Amino acid sequence: MDQIVFKPIGIIHTPFTNREGMPIQPSGAEGVRGTVEIAPEFAAGLKDLDGFSYIMLIYHFHLSSGYELEVVPFMDDTPRGVFATRAPKRPNGIGVSVVKLLKVEGNVLEVEDLDVIDGTPLLDIKPFVPDIDNREGGSSGWLSGKAMKMRTKKSDGRFR
Helix, strand or coil, rough: CCCCCCCCCCCECCCCCCCCEEECCCHHHHCCCEEEEEEHHHHHHHHHHHHHCCCEEEECCCCCCCCEEEEECCCCCCCHHHHHHHCCCCCCCCEEEEEEEEEECEEEEEEEEECCCEEEHHHHHEEECHHCCCCCCCCCCHHHHHHHHHHHCCCCCCCC
């Protein structure tokens, strides 16, 4: 296969400077504010984004290196296939967070419910559209009954 190279379009700024103790999902980062600084050459792409309540940030897990195809996720004690988890150590270290969009000012987005470490490279932004992105009646696999615990579970540094 050919190599794929991504160019960051910006950087995510958050209050989290250390992976340990961070929320593991946006639901556990309720009220945590930060900014997303878009590189000036991409700022025109923010036009009309301010009409959306939530956006998807797609970013690079720049502090994770290597990967394992089976991991023990934060929400379990059983090894799981990495593609059945949201673990940051992946063959392609790409993360996705749905965050609340508070304001667009020039090339800076103010956001809330941010579960990302400070300085994370941003790869893309997509609007969250409830009519498209919500799926009724879906199942959560091994996470069934555990998702609510994500609100209080914190990173413990297992995915360095």
